Amino acid sequence: MAKLDPAELQALLAEAFPDxxxxxxxxxxxxxRFVRVRMPFHRSNLRxxxxxxxxxxMTLADTAMYCAVLASIGPVMMAVTTTLNINFMRKPxxxxxxxxxRLLKLGNRLAVGEVEMVADGEEEMCAHATCTYSIPPHDQRPN
Structure with a gap:
């Protein structure tokens, strides 16, 4: 069972990234160990x-991984990206x-996940990422 539901994750993102x-x-x-995050279309995301x-x-992949980690361990806001590898597979x-x-590994100090990204309405992935997050030790987490 998730420690944080979608509304709680959304509120945490808004609080942590006020701009x-x-x-x-x-x-x-x-x-x-799972989240689904939508990046609504905005012209600023076009190239x-x-x-x-x-x-x-890449930002969407990192955000999805951050949310998956927080959904699984709770609001440990200082969990941070250590690696992100992405393969661009088709033009979205x-x-x-x-x-x-999906989190493939969730340990005390590291989480490893994969992120599949698809354009809305498509079946084939436009990008695939793997990420590793460092999770702060329990004694360095806020109470």
């Missing part, structure tokens, strides 16, 4: 060629992108 546009991410589902930019997809159309993140 983020309100419509940047939408957490649609959260379970233990030449009318496609979603690589940096936008200008539209919403949906990321599904």
């Amino acid at each position: 983020m546009r309100e419509d940047t991410w939408r957490v649609e589902a959260s379970e233990h 030449p060629g009318n496609t979603i930019s690589g940096p936008s997809l 159309a200008a539209g919403d992108i949906i990321a599904e993140c």
Whole structure:
């Protein structure tokens, strides 16, 4: 069972990143070791060629991983990215992108996950990422 539901994750993102546009991410589902995050279409995410930019997809992958970790361990806001590897597989159309993140390993100090990203309405992945997060030790977490 998830420690944080989609509404709680959404509120944490808004609190942790107060300068983020309100419509940047939408957490649609959260379970233990899984989340689905939607990046609603915004023209600022486009690159030449009318496609979603690589940096936008990388940010979505990292955000989905962060949410999966928090959904699984609770509001440990200082969990941080240590690695992110991404493969761009096809040109996504200008539209919403949906990321599904599954944690492959969830330990006391590290979490490893994979993120599959698809353009809304498509079946084939536009990008696939693997991420590792460092989780602070219990004695360094806020009470």
